[in-house]
Amino acid sequence: MLEREEAEPRAAEFLAERSRTWGLSSNVRIIPEYCFTDRGRLIAPYDHVDHLDHGQDDMQLGGNLPVAVDLSTGSCSFITRAETEDMMERDVL
Numbered sequence: 001m002l003e004r005e006e007a008e009p010r011a012a013e014f015l016a017e018r019s020r021t022w023g024l025s026s027n028v029r030i031i032p033e034y035c036f037t038d039r040g041r042l043i044a045p046y047d048h049v050d051h052l053d054h055g056q057d058d059m060q061l062g063g064n065l066p067v068a069v070d071l072s073t074g075s076c077s078f079i080t081r082a083e084t085e086d087m088m089e090r091d092v093l
Helices: 006-019 049-054 082-088
Strands: 026-030 036-038 040-044 046-048 069-070 076-078
Touching: 006 026, 006 040, 006 069, 006 076, 046 049, 049 069
Parallel strands: none
Antiparallel strands: 026 046, 036 040, 040 069, 069 076
């Protein structure tokens, strides 16, 4: 079982690898203070670095699906829209 301190770097690595092909949106990173655990996974929201570090509102991402790290296996994926809606209904996202 992974601890949060082990899962966050995995989420960051997964995001860095996947975002390389996103063009202008590729300069992204997870937001550690917004990470939380839910149903055996670390959920890691992320945003564009220019928004996070420089407050550039026009660089804020919208509709991006957080990274999920399975705390049992360490595998990473993006959550689905259905999972996003479920988390929003449960008021955890």
